[in-house]
Amino acid sequence: MEELRVSLIQTEILWESIEENLLRYTEKIKDLQNTDLIVLPEMFSTGFTMNPIPVAEKESGKAVQWMIQMATSKKIALTGSLVIEENKKYYNRLFFVFPDGSYKTYDKKHLFSLAKEHANYSAGSEKISIDYKGFKICPLICYDLRFPVWARNVEDYDVLIFVANWPHKRVKAWDALLKARSIENMCYTIGVNRVGTDGNDLFYSGHSAIYDILGDQISAPFQETELIQTISLSKKSILEARKNLGFLRDRDEFNLK
Structure with missing residues (x-):
């Protein structure tokens, strides 16, 4: 497939209100057409609790x-993270659900110590790679954005996704790091953040965005309100840029422990 149409849902999240949030997402998604993948924020059913x-x-x-x-x-793929309990442990777990109902999961590797996430959740240890409609996708979660070695494109992925609850007070870092990840990994980089105020009185200003493989923002200008936008990603542009610019061919080889 030459194109992948991705829809970003930047929204408020009602605090720890799973059923109400799911009803709100259902309303937002029901009329959404001509898309292949919908991306929701981190802990989209509860907020970052x-x-x-x-x-x-x-x-x-x-x-x-x-x-x-x-x-x-809807015959689409859907991704976002949830609070999951497994074997008496809790995980900030991302689900990538395919149109046939099957799914893959990724447990957040870097737990946000500033908010004591590491004291309440267990960390993951493995990245995943997803093949979908001719694109290879690497999904990560929020704080993972600050760790370029973990995000490094050693898998030859085409699209890097970050789902997040990233507060307004550090949104400049969010903007800069999303752009940096796209440039250094020669991939489309997608960041979906929430808006509004959470149960801890933290304010979130959105700034959801998509950057192309050279670091140019191809989504709408930054917005701080609820929005849904759909952007088409081109496989051809990835292949052409990587052929002409050999930055990934010159990358360092390493193994993560």
């Missing part, structure tokens, strides 16, 4: 089942 016990779900829970139902009924 450090109180996982009352809101955590199993993979059989309502939020994952909602994702499956949306993906299969």
